[in-house]
Amino acid sequence: MIAVDRDSPIGVFDSGLGGLTVAHAIMRQLPAESLVYFGDTARVPYGPKSPETVRRYSTEIGFYLIEQGVKAIVVACNTATAHALPQLRDELPVPVIGVVDPGARAAVKASRNGRIGVIATQGTVKSGAYVRAIEAASPSARVTALACPLFVPLVEEGWTEHEAARLVAREYLAPFAHHEVDTLVLGCTHYPLLKPLIREVVGPDVRLIDSAEETAADTRRMLMEHDLMAGPTASAAYRFIASDDPQQFLTLGKRFFGDAIEHVDVRTFG
């Protein structure tokens, strides 16, 4: 660990814009904290890419955030968390948390019958990270994890209510009814934007777990544990950085974060 100022920002990163939902939850729950958000929009998506490539990108971004003076890092991307969290914790000189554990614990708390579903990218599902995290929190839980590769492009196209999205959701989510799942983890930061459609397809009795709020609560715990909470006189500042076109980030980012995004810096890799 390096010496850091409690009023330093928290670093938050994602493959693109989806992690802004996590940053937004942190902003609401911890209004004194400053944030530096990095979206790797030049290399998005991470979901279909190999564990090695995702680890390489995540480490690069982690060290870049350290250079920006962050006091802690939140990996706000499920795929990066699934593949890279242990390595980031080993290599980076500040505390690091991800989005998988908070979502897994929330699902265990919410489920009554112990049958939990997870929807995520191919990379996250293949990594087995959610199954491990849920079973660690509740060894008797029965977990069904399924990849939904078309959900991210549907959200990015803005077709969250389109009949085609409905057909896609019906096909992807059908197996959960068969497994009598009573709790479904939205294991990708894009998926909360499909919540109304997913709700319609799985019915009113299935609890939907969105890890953004849980991750913000975990962020608070991490800061307290390491005595890193911003002081009472701190004034929060938000900085946004993307690896591709800042204008696109600015326009689409408002869908996730609202009007607090006024300016986006660019930092390219490779």
Next chain:
Amino acid sequence: MIAVDRDSPIGVFDSGLGGLTVAHAIMRQLPAESLVYFGDTARVPYGPKSPETVRRYSTEIGFYLIEQGVKAIVVACNTATAHALPQLRDELPVPVIGVVDPGARAAVKASRNGRIGVIATQGTVKSGAYVRAIEAASPSARVTALACPLFVPLVEEGWTEHEAARLVAREYLAPFAHHEVDTLVLGCTHYPLLKPLIREVVGPDVRLIDSAEETAADTRRMLMEHDLMAGPTASAAYRFIASDDPQQFLTLGKRFFGDAIEHVDVRTFG
């Protein structure tokens, strides 16, 4: 231009695997030519990314192919062609062709009423490259170019016959009927895999232009013009390189190229 051996390979690159359809057409039309194919699978897709980022990636790959000893380069990616072709021609010491001009010329030849449609990625459409190329070949042509962002993920998911894909295609392609288009350019190397569905939606009277065959014909012209055709004793060899997981390239690549892919090397950037 640098001195090169006529029996040196042709370099072919794409953001991912789609360009293998172009490589395959070159293999069939020019069986004596060796190929080095590079798929930038660690940074795919290029379609939604900014012109600057796509140019940076394309230049990096172009110089890498030069290091591999290629005698000429075929940019087998519509988005990379649209954003980066002029710069690649300026900077690289070998002849370079792209996929846009061949497709545009083929469309002009095929159309009877001069009303030509183009479907492509957001980047290709925004660049205006097809509109310029078609109007250069036929100043009286009327071009309608539309982005179809969900087509690539649908092809990658293998849902080329799915009812959801049909709904998506109907919505994307509806404007072409209104514009009385008689010829439609498939301006992305993934789209030929959706040909049956696109044919069904646009009807039997619209000609579908797939630039792979046209680009292979252009490759022959380029080699003849520069006196670079492989000699009669040349024996063709095919080499495949990806920036991400070679296993995935091997498995999915066969969908585009058949069994000639036996091995895939890895070269990472950044």
